[in-house]
Amino acid sequence: MEKIQELQEIFLKEGLRYTKQRETIWQEINSSTEHRDAEDIYFTLKTRGVATSRATVYRTIEVLVRNNLVRALNIGDGRYRYENKLDQTHHDHLVCTECGKIIEFLNENVEQQQEQVARDHGFTLVRHIHQLFGVCEECQKN
Amino acid sequence: MEKIQELQEIFLKEGLRYTKQRETIWQEINSSTEHRDAEDIYFTLKTRGVATSRATVYRTIEVLVRNNLVRALNIGDGRYRYENKLDQTHHDHLVCTECGKIIEFLNENVEQQQEQVARDHGFTLVRHIHQLFGVCEECQKN
DNA sequence: AACTTACTTGAGACTCAATCTCAATTAAGT
């Protein structure tokens, strides 16, 4: 994967060393399109025989998020989920309160209105959190 | 305050007793329009000489939130803020990442689009979180 | 008014995600 070049450059730029652990954590997060928590990533690595400590998982994710290689998602249940940003454009989330399913959406209209709201209040917009909670089609049947 | 009637009815409806502690916590949250965390509410009560335990603060807030007398706000920094809902209509929040200032906004267009997004994915919308993070006018000067 | 009983309270133990500590290890420049 040529993206590893970019990863190495990020660490270089930050004055950090390029280690096996850091690369492995990045690969694990990029191995799926799911929204996984740190504990899940930690245990999966352990199972796959390339264990790193919890501390290193958290520390590495911090760097990846800071450099926009990974996105952190807070759905209000007390733990962050992380998702890969390879080929991913910006989107927000629709969360099923019954089964936990997460669906991604993008609404240009909303994106524009957000800029407008910020402008109206003299704010320079940096980021936003927009999450819709409801019951998905399947869960409605139960 | 006649709103206390409503408070008493809520506890009655839930089969809970009406106690001094519960009333005091409700009053404290309704004494300002700020967005305060549980610890702040707990310590303010302690200072005002009408101390209740932390456990009671949390337990009471839970009931108030469940009954829409108080709104819980999660801005992603690890602790919930609570705001009174007296005379408050629905709104979302604009948060300054520098000074922590919280400004309220309502954008009907966005509210409608949210319903549309949910419909498009077959979801029954229950609630949403919409927070804009940026730098406020004052903080931009520094 | 005293009695009964189930609900509530408070102090502190506990949980759990996340962060910190520090000795041992290792990346990477010379």
Place this chain on the structure above:
DNA sequence: ACTTAATTGAGATTGAGTCTCAAGTAAGTT
């Protein structure tokens, strides 16, 4: 190979929030 500062891992610590349980109390009963 040598040097040295960054990194790692195990486990301790933090902090918001929850739980436990003995003591206290609201409110109905006699």
